[in-house]
Structures are given as C-alpha cells and as structure tokens.
Amino acid sequence: MAAGFKTVEPLEYYRKFLKEACRPDGRELTEFRTTTINVGSITTADGSALVKLGNCTVLCGVKAEFTAPPADAPNKGYVVPNVDLTPLCSSQFRPGPPGEEAQVASQFIADVIDNSQMLLKEDLCIAHGKLAWVLYCDLICLDYDGNLLDTCMCALVAALQNVRLPSVKINEETGLAEVNLKTKHALKILKHPVATSFAVFDDTFLLVDPTGEEEGLASGLLTVVTDEDERLCATRKPGGSALAAEKLQECISRAITRHKEVTNLLQEALASVKSE
Amino acid sequence: MEAVGSVLREYGCEQSLLSRPDGSATFLQGDTSVMAGVYGPAEIKVSREIHNKATLEVILRPKTGLPAIQEKNQEQLIRETCESVIIGSLHPRTSITIVLQIVSDAGSLLSCCLNAACMGLMDAGLPMRALFCGVTCAMDNDGTITLDPNFRQQKESRAVLTFAIESTERKVLMMSNRGVYSATELQQCIAAAQIASEKLFQFYRDFIRRRYSKS
C-alpha cells in the first residue's frame, strides 16, 4: 500500500513524513547519512580516499606529475580536480564527454580549492619557472545517490591529506630532475573545507544531506562550504525556491557543526592509516 | 560614491531590438553589457520534451572563443534561477531557449546576465510568478562592501558574491561566490543586495512604463 502511494504521489508521500519531522529512511531533517571514510584505498595512486555517504560513493585518486609552471605565475603548481559521473553510477548518465552536472561539480570543487586556500600552490613548485607538480585529482562516482558535492569534497580533502610526494632535486650539472622515492613528504594542507548540502521542500522544510530521490523532488538545493575558522569558502544555490536570510543562517549553523563531525571522522581515518 | 559605496553603476536597458527572437533585450551595467534573445514557447524535439512543463535551456556565449566549463557553470545558475520563476506548467511540451551573448565584461558579469535574461523573458511575454534581478557585491579586506563592482574592484577584493533576488518578498533565489567570508558578512551582503534590488525593480517598472506609454 505504502509502496503504491509512493509511486503515484511521491511528493505527497514525503510531505506526510515531513509533517512529523522525519524522513522515510528514518533520519531526522538535520541528520546526515552514515559517513564512511577510507583513506589510501588505491595503493598505486599518490594519494587516495573512498568516501561513502549512505549509498553515495565517491573514489578520489590523486596523481602527481611534473609540469612546467604557468607563465604568469612561475612559482606555482596546479591542482586539477575532475569529477567523473560514469554510466556505472546511475542510469541518468550516458557514456561520452562529461555532462553538465559533472562539469559544474568539477568547477565547484576547483572554486573551493582556490577560495579556501586549502593548500598553497607555491608549495607545489619545485624549481622556479622550470618545474612544478601538477596534482590531478580524479573524483569518480561509483554510486550516485544524491549529495554529490559533499561526498566529493570530503573525498578530495581526505585524498589530499593522504598524498605523499617524493622529494625532488634538480641536478646542477645536467639540469635534470632527480627523484628520490625513499624520502616522501606529505602536502601542507592549511584548511579543511567541508561541504554541507541542503534540499528545500515546499519552500519551508530544510533537509540536510538529501538522497538522490529527495534531490529529484526538492524545490531547491543549497550547498554551504565552511572551513575550521567558521568562515564560508563557498555558498552555492542554483535557483530553486527562494530563501530568506534567516533560513540561510540556519543552514550555516548546521554546516559549522557538520564541519566538526567530518573533521573527527577524517582524523580517525587518517590515524588508522598511520597505525597500520 | 556614497558612504559604503552602496551605489550601483549606471544601468540601462533596451528591449525588442532583435527581429527574429520572440523576446530580446540588452542590459548595461557600467561598461558591462549583455544581450539576450529569448525563443519560446517553441517546438521541441520529442526526446527533450517534459510532459508537464516547458524545457528551459540557457546558452551563454562568451565574447571570444567557445563556451568553456566556467560558462557551463553560469548557464546552470541562470537556468535554475529562471526556472524557479517561469510558470512552465502553462506551456508543457515546449521549449524555452534563452541565448545570452556577452558584449563586454567589465565586472559583475553574472548579475548583468541575470538582468538581461529577466528583461528578455519579460519582452517575450512568458508567464512568470515574479521577477528577479542580479546583484554582485565585492568585499574588501576590511569588510567594506562595494555593490556592482567593476573589473578592477572585483580583482582587488577578498570575496565576490552574486545574488539573484526575487521581486515579491526579496528573498534569495540564487547565490554564487568567490573568496572567503564570514556568516555575518554574508548576511550584510544579502541585506545590501536586497536594498539594491529595490532600485533595480523600480528601474524595471519605470522602463516598462516608458515602453508602454509610447504605444
């Protein structure tokens, strides 16, 4: 009976739950799905992490390569995030060049990296004007179930913390780079931005961490990215139902508490890797 | 400039300047200028039609070169903003296409695109539940807010925030930004944008009044 009601009137089905301040999967409105972080999942990558938010799974692999620094900033390296939404993760994606959602997510992640100053791009420079690191951060979605941005952000931060770069010296005589794979060092991660997404239902209810189903039914979406100093690195609201300033404040407060939760999880995950 | 720099640059608009689209407009903010052409409700491919509402498409053309990932991002922001005000259910199984051509970019580009899109939609006579306008705020290191910044101000600022404000309750429809800022600063920017939106909406009204008084 309930399944039939859900198929015919999905929105009405949700409203019945929201009236009681809970969701069909048993969560409260401000409750996240179980977050699992696994760091160092891919041994061949320079840094990697697998993050699950409920069913939504994103795998991030970081690959470091040499490159010439950009002409306009000879003392900087690059960080290139790329979100891949494969046909594997959901039937709504087709094979071929990245669709709009993947492109928008990649752009958003790149913006957050720039805005938050989570790592200094100067640190990625090896020799001024000659050699620098480029970090290709490939975020592959394995299972798409809503809240892609939060999962991606979390995977990215975890993977970057897992990155170990070999030390590189420039041989004075030959001018070639010599890589010492024995001494590896971690990246200096200055900030740990954490994204928190909300779905707006019927202009009134704010649901944190929406599932794919909820995102489809919601009348608006909002993503807030905070760092540990409780500053905002990005707020993104692409249209949808209008929100008053007070509602936004609620979201920001929730995002700040979420940041603490994620930081604890991240530290646990990283600690477990070290102890191994 | 006023105390907190709470003034917008000079803005202007022209409607119905293209003959082929169903609605067209250019919007100028200082030296930034965007042209919009709106087609719709028009015929649609069967594969793209939605059975209970109109399919909205936004195409943003940069001044030079081909659209890149940055444009895709802005297209999505503009499309979702327009979609939230257009009453698409009145024209199901049709397509509405908004083409935005950047004529010149001198800062506050996204807000100018939003304003041009809104003017274009109005000219095309598409049903909308409210109007919207775009306002960009730039914030300096000491927290001074400059509305509708030009290219230089935008570059020197610590954070740039763009909002789309709807006309009925002055709520925030769209939000996109660059840089870091605190929650209080965000609230200040929203408040400033809401005040600026009053001016823009008054401009919209005066503009339409002038236009209709001619006929």
Next chain:
Amino acid sequence: MSAVSIEDAVGQIVLPGDVLVLSTQSRDAPLSLSGPSTSNRPRVVCGPGLMRQEDDLLVNKCGLLRHRDPAIYWVDSQQKRYVPVKGDHVIGIVTTKSGDIFKVDVGGSEQASLSYLAFEGATKKNRPNVKVGDLVYGQFIVANKDMEPEMACIDSSGKANGKGVIGQDGLMLKVSLGLVRKLLIPQNDIVQELMNIFPMEVVIGMNGRIWVKAKTVQQTLIVANLLEACEYLTAEQRKHVFSKFSDNVI
C-alpha cells in the same frame, strides 16, 4: 510592488509578481463557475496574464491591465509569439498532407491539425483542393496546453463564412500580436481608412499574420508597409500619412 486594489491598477502598468486585490464586494462572490452573475456580485474572469492566487489575482506578464464590465480583467502585452486559443481566427501555412489531415503551421509551439472534411462542401468523395504551401484562414476548435491544436475552416453549421484557402497571389506579412489586436478592435478604423484609399482584400489572423491583396503589386506593398507602420502611429499621425497617399492615388 505590494498588493494593490484591482480598480486602481486598471489602465496602469503591471509586472509579473504583482498581486491585485479584488474588492471585498467581488471577493464575497460565490466561487461558482456557472450560474448567472448578478449585478452586485459579478463573477471575476481572469484573462491572459492573470491567474488566481488564493483570494487575489497574480500577474504573470507585463503590460497594461485592462478591464471590461462586469469583472473581466486581462493584461494587454506586446508579445511576438502566438499561443493558440480556442475560437481564434488565424492564418496558417499548410506544411504536410498526411492521410485525412493537413498539418498547418500557425506560429505556435506545435503545428495544428486540419481535417480535410473541415472545409465547406467537403465530403469523403469530394476532397478540397489544398496543396502544401497554401495559406488557410481558419478557426481553432481545439486549443489547450495539453492537446494538439485543431483547426476548422467551417463553423458549426457547416458554412465557410469567409474561412478556407486564401487565394494564390497577395502578400502575407508578419506583425506583432499587439498590432493585430489593435486592428481588430471594432471601433478601430485603420483598415476602413486604408480601403478608402486602396481598394483591397485583407485577412487578419490573430496569430500575427496579415494577408493583403490590392489592385497592383505596388499597391499591395504600399498597404503592407502602411499596416506595419500603424503600430507606432497615433490617430492624427496616421491620418496625416494616409492623406498623402490618397492625394497621390487620385
């Protein structure tokens, strides 16, 4: 703009999102869709550009608010794209012939269908002579957002009444929907004045298409240009322009 009383807004500019408050008198009126509307409790009718929002009216198009007794309100807007409305007379172009129906382009989002039986005197044996590319003047008998629009070139009694295929020569021009409405207002005498100068045939479709045919090709072109110019001319300006031509012709 905050809510305004609908009486104050008549003849004024309204913008999408404006809320028009009905006077208490009409608000108390029963919400029946049928039944006679008594003089003290008129039934409010929302025309184009207006929709109900609880007890008030919400504007969704920009333009001038118009009113007609007892309580009919609509927004007069300058729009180019035509949206089919049941009962409208339009000029269409036949694009395809498929079996029993013709597909007709009327400028809307979808092509209208026109049955070959919907012509005066047409029977299964006696098909009307309609070719692809022909202009037809017809009326919408089905037009709503959820269905394919359907046209007919006869009225309910089977008479053409001026409808049907439009002759081979002549000129069709596209104008704004606002101009068409202006030309079709009963008290408007633009067309009559033009006829006095140039004897001509004219067909005006609500979808912004006008077909004209005067004595010579030259005269047809003059008429077409004059009609297009009328959109932004006041009555005096128009009379002035027309008088020039009437002198020339005579």
